[in-house]
Amino acid sequence: MILTNNPINVNMLEKEIYRISCEYGREILKTILTKLDEQLMQERDRASYRHKGKRRTVLKTLMGEVEYERSVYQYKDETGRKSCIYLLDEALGFETVGFMSEMLSENIAKASCEMPYRKAAQSISELTGQNISHTSAWKVVQALGEKVDEGERQAAKLAKNNEGKGTNETKLLFEEQDGIFLTLQGKDREKMGKSAEMKISIAYTGATKTGKNRYNLTGKVACANFEGVDSFYARKEGVIAKTYNIDEIEMRVLNGDGANWIKRSLIDDTVHYQLDTFHRNKAILKYVSDPVARKTIFELLYTKQIDFMLSVIESYSNSTEDEKERENFLTLLKYFQNNKDGLISYKRRGLDLPMSTNDIEYRGCGAMESNVYSIIGFRMKRRRANWSINGGNNLARLLTLKATGRLVEVLSELASSVLPPKYTEEVQTTLSAAKSPERMGKGYNGFSKASIPSSQKWMKDLFSLKPLY
Helix, strand or coil, X not given: CCCCCCCCCHHXXXXXXXXXXXXXHHHHHHHHHHHHHHHHHHHCCCCCCEEXXXXXXXXXXXXXXXXXXXXXXXXXXXXXXXXXXXXXXXXXXXXXXXXXXXXXXXXXXXXXXCCCHHHHHHHHHHHHCCCCCHHHHHHHHHHHHXXXXXXXXXXXXXXXXXCCCCCECCCEEEEEEEEEEEEECHHHHHHHCCEEEEEEEEEECEEEECCCCCEEEECCEEEEECCCHHHHHXXXXXXXXXXXXXXXXXXXXXXXXXXXXXXXXXXXXCEEEEECHHHHHHHHHHHCCCHHHHHHHHHHHHCCCHHXXXXXXXXXXXXXXXXXXXXXXXXXXXXXXXXXXXCCCHHHCCCCCCCCCCCCECCCCCCHHHHXXXXXXXXXCCCCCCECHHHHHHHHHHHHHHHCCCXXXXXXXXXXXXXXXXXXXXXXXXXXXXXXXXXXXXXXXXXXXXXXXXXXXXXHHHHCCCCCC
16 A cells, blocks of 8 residues: 655654654653752752752763753862852762763763774764764763773772682683783873883683684683783782682683783792793794704604703704804793793693583683784774873773673763662652653653654654554
8 A cells, every 4th residue: 555655765764763762862861850850959958058059051862962950059068168069960970971871971982992082973973963072982981991990900909808709610710911012192102102012911711612613712801901010910810800709719821922021920839821822833933944943843842842942942053153043043042941831831731620611611822812902902003093001091991891791781880870779769750650641641652742844744644644453
């Protein structure tokens, strides 16, 4: 059956429905905020907070900008000086990110983890129909990143006192650490040089098979930061202790490229260090050009004749007349001597590994290279990006949460406008009791009161259609 002689532009229809829905949603949110402000005014301590009228403000949301009024109060601070406060802002937690809703700040943060701030702001602006600047997107990430930092610092303190809150249990924990150099900007560049190393750490319990030759790490947690060795060690221990019950861990396998800061995690004989096999083999290929020498070194390595292998490398360095080749052999010798205890992979040492459970497999370490790129490199290394220390740290904290599947969960906890349960219940009760006939009465379809452009007569006709059944 043909409903109209004019063709229906579905794209335009979708946009108009979305606009109408957002308009209606803004009105609902404005009503809730107004009711909550009135309730706070009635319940306040009148002796402490003197009502000084209302002020107009704007809340940015995914539905667009919500303009409303809230009460301002005068009070005396701890020093006895007169100050002003908005109780509604305090209740909504707007001091964290600014006048921005939970959903909007979440979406800005998620978009900023995928693309530059300018493109993220443009994407959100197109979605919401409002003007979000790249500076606003940056500020959201900084505010949320600082909150994540507070949580990680607190977790580090608890871990140091053996008071971690983690409940996941595992007998064997794998740790892999590496760094990536990022270009600095501004004062940090003047102070620290052109670039600085961001340290990255991941920890997991093993891997589960997801395809013919594909595996996913299980229970992965991660952290990243520009900070010094001891501070970073405390941070990564806090992140681990926040998820895992440290008392149940009997053994750790630490995989790294040989950097001194990675060995900070070798605290006792329960931690077994392994030189990353990719970096180990790459070093042989890089510094040994002679194919016979290469083969000999690899054979000695795989047969676990480590001391003999080191002697052979030293002999090669003394027997060659090529100065460059000699330097290469000595470089390889020093690298292997510094990582002598980690040259044999953990699976070939005869360690008494705890039994794995729940289809978890103990595979060879080496996931760090891909994680360095997927967690940090993809977002922060490309497009000639430059970073300040604080700005880079804040974004990196969100990126590690994203990589471990916890970004949405944490953002929901940290978002700026979470209504306290008490107020949420009371506002909802007030609205449901009122049940305005115009907007909530029987037969209200959600669109009869919405405005439709007069130029779109076909749309008015479409909304006026009655059900066929």
